[in-house]
Amino acid sequence: MGNLLEIFAERMNFEYELVRPLDSLWGIKLENGSWNGMMGQVYRNEVEFALGPFAVTPQRANAIDFSVAVHSDNQAIIMTRPTLQNDIAGFLKPFSKEVWILIIMSLLSVSLAMVLLEALEGWIFSITTRKAVPKILMWMLQTLTQENPRWLPKWDGSRLIVITWLLASFVFTSSYSGILTAMLTVPRVTIPIDSLADLVAQSHLPWRLESGAMMLTYLQESEDEVRRKAFTGMSATIPDCWSARQGIASGKFAAICDETTMRKSISWDFSTSGQCHLYIARERVYSNLMMCLAFKINSTYLEKANSIIEMLRDTGVLSKWLENEITNTSQCLRPPAYDRGHGIQPLGLDLILGPLLIVLAGLSLALHVFAGEHLIHLLLPEKPSS
Incomplete structure (x- = not known):
């Protein structure tokens, strides 16, 4: 925005003074009808225009005049980057909870069926199997763990159940060993928060919104339950996402920010640390926001500013300026699974x-x-x- 201001001053022949709002906010409409932040400065005619750029909303458009769009932007969740976590219960992950419950239920139900059938066959043929229940339970566990059981039932009815259980246990154990081998060979990085619904459904990572930004009002006034909860459940507000980048990178909280600031924060993080500590959730909370400059009503500079912005935008100058500000982001914009590196790695004791x-x-x-x-x-x- 600094380069754009310099061109404005040169082409429109004026001198300028930068005035920062006392509250350091973008600006939202208050309950008494006034505006705070930079929007308030423009609304009260304290300044000729504000660079921002600002997301255009109907409420803002009724208060001031906006220039043509400088660029379009998205709002998304930014947080500390998920990493590969060693899970002490990882050996249970090849199957879901429902599958494990069904395996246990099938083990108990087949055991009960064999006990009843063994007792019925013993009554019919007048032959009683000593300690039938312990033998059957031990046999079931041995076959499920691929051991070689020594005991087998004597009659065909029970042996038919044995054959069925052997086939089922073979499927269980083969599937389990294959999935576990794949998980240990190529472990996956679990991304706990990748959407607004994920954010509001969890409690271990607090989140914050920009104070005085349009997203604060948008979520507050939304009729959608998830978006409303994103507003009511926030832990605090931040002046802006750029100033909160260190807290986000250290994992203290997540934030909902514009994508340009997020990419600039990622660029800063990688340039200063050489590592990727930030992650942008895949779901966009709000897409294709028109980002414009804010002018006071009937400003004499608006028409000329629009022509300059259109010229710079159409020739690609604005995009080039933005690219120069955001570098070293390609590595950190890749999925977290790529952070693991390449080559075969030995399994550690924690696995x-x-x-x-x-x-x-x-x-x-x-x-x-x-x-x-x-x-x-x-x-x-x-x-x-x-």
Whole structure:
């Protein structure tokens, strides 16, 4: 905007003085009908025009005059960049909760069916299987974990259930091992917030809106429940997204900002740190906003300013100025999954910590059972046979 102001001053032959609003805001209409921020300065004729650029809304257009569009912009969520997180329960992720519940239910239901059928066949053929329930449960678990069970039912009815369960357990274990191998080979970066609905549905990351910006009024007056919740659920306001870039990059909060400022913040972040700490959500909260300069009503400079803006826009000068301000963003605009790098990487202990904890828990349980059995044997010695 500084370059554009210089051309205005040269072509329209005027000198200028930059006046910053006391509240450092863009400007929204207050309940008493007045305006704050830069919009208020223009509305009260304290300045000839404000560079902004400002998003044009019907409410603003009724208060002041706007120039032709300098460029179009979008509003989206900007937050700290998601990274690859090691999950202690990652070995459970190949299947969803519903699938795990169905596997457990099928295990119990097939076990119950075998117990009942084994008892019925024993009654029919007058042959009773000793400790049938423990044997059946152990057999079910052994087949599900691909062990070689030693016990098999004696009659065809139970063996038909055995064949069915063997086929089902083969599908379970083969699918699980294949999906888990793929997940360990190419781990995915989980993006918890990629839309406005995701933002308002979570509670671990607070969000803020620009004070005095059009998005504040837009979300407040929206009849959509999600957008209304984005306003009512915000933790605080920020003067502008550029000044809040460090807080966003450090993960203190997310913000809803214009895409130009977001890209400029990403450029600053990569240029100063050499890394990507910021992420722009894929869903746009508001698209194709016309960004214009704000002029007081009946300004004598508006018509000439429009012709200059159109000339610079049509010749690509405005786009070139914008590109010069926003550099080093291509790496950080890629999906977070690309941050992992290339080549084969060894698996760390944290990736198999969950299964190891299960093994340790099983060993601990077995040790306690062994100690209990030994204690019972000492306290209740077997009676000598007569």
